[in-house]
Amino acid sequence: MIQRFIELGEGYSDIYELVELARTNSHRVHRLLVLKTNKQNREVVSPVVVLKPAGEGNLQPLYICREGIPAREPSVKRLQLFEEISATLDVPIIPIEVKPSHDFNEKELYYNYIIGILRLNNLIPPLQ
Numbered sequence: 001m002i003q004r005f006i007e008l009g010e011g012y013s014d015i016y017e018l019v020e021l022a023r024t025n026s027h028r029v030h031r032l033l034v035l036k037t038n039k040q041n042r043e044v045v046s047p048v049v050v051l052k053p054a055g056e057g058n059l060q061p062l063y064i065c066r067e068g069i070p071a072r073e074p075s076v077k078r079l080q081l082f083e084e085i086s087a088t089l090d091v092p093i094i095p096i097e098v099k100p101s102h103d104f105n106e107k108e109l110y111y112n113y114i115i116g117i118l119r120l121n122n123l124i125p126p127l128q
Contacts (some may be wrong), residue, residue, distance in 0.1 A: 001015075001058055001059075001060055001124075001125045001126075001127065001128050002058055002059050002060065002127075003059075003060045003061075003062060003115050004059060004060075004061060004062065004101070004116075004122055005062045005063075005064050005111040005114070005115075006061050006062065006063050006126070007065075007066055007107075008063060008065050009065060009066075010065060010067065010068025010069075011067065012057070012068055012069075014068070015047065015065055015069065015078045015081055015082065016063055016081070018045055018047055018049055018063055018064075018082070019081050019082060019084075019085045019108060019127075021035060021037075021051075021063055022049045022085045022089065023075060023088070023089075025051055027125060028051040028052045028054070029049065029050070029051060029052075029089055029122055030050045030051060030052045030060070030091045030124070030126070031048075031049075031050040031091070032048070032049060032050070032082070032086050032089075032091050032092070032094065033047070033048040033050065033093065033094050033095075033096060033118075033123070034046070034047055034048070034079075034082070034093055034094070034095045034096070035048060035064075035096050035098045036095055036097050037067065037097070037098050037099065037100045037101075037104065038094065038100060039062070039100045039102065040069050040099075041126050042070060042071075043070065043071035043072060044067045044068065044069060044070055044071060045067075045069050045071050046060055046064055046065060046066045046067050046068075046069070047065050047069065047078070047079075047082045048063065048064045049062070049063045049064075050062050050063075050123075051063070053077060054116055057077055060124060060125070062115075067100065067101060069078070074117045075076065088126065094123065096117065096118075096121075098113075098114060098117065099113065122123065
């Protein structure tokens, strides 16, 4: 199975799209994650919706709003939206501490790092 991150944006208004993706694809939601990190001396989170592959497809999409939502005020409303969809779908949110993306020379390396963490913790299936 191939896992690929699909970045929606940094989360200011993209969180609404992420929540709607989870809502309309509720039958495909595999996991809900919150990646926590420090970016420029402030705590930020990246909500992630992991979907099951579509039909016969071999691609598992991971939709993300990368490092744009502060973990503290004033973003509480945006995080509450993610918590509400978690409750609605009865899928728990799994928090994970990660390195910030600016520690990597390329965004693709950052996403490979995250995929490695998720595979090691059995949160997504292994590469086949």
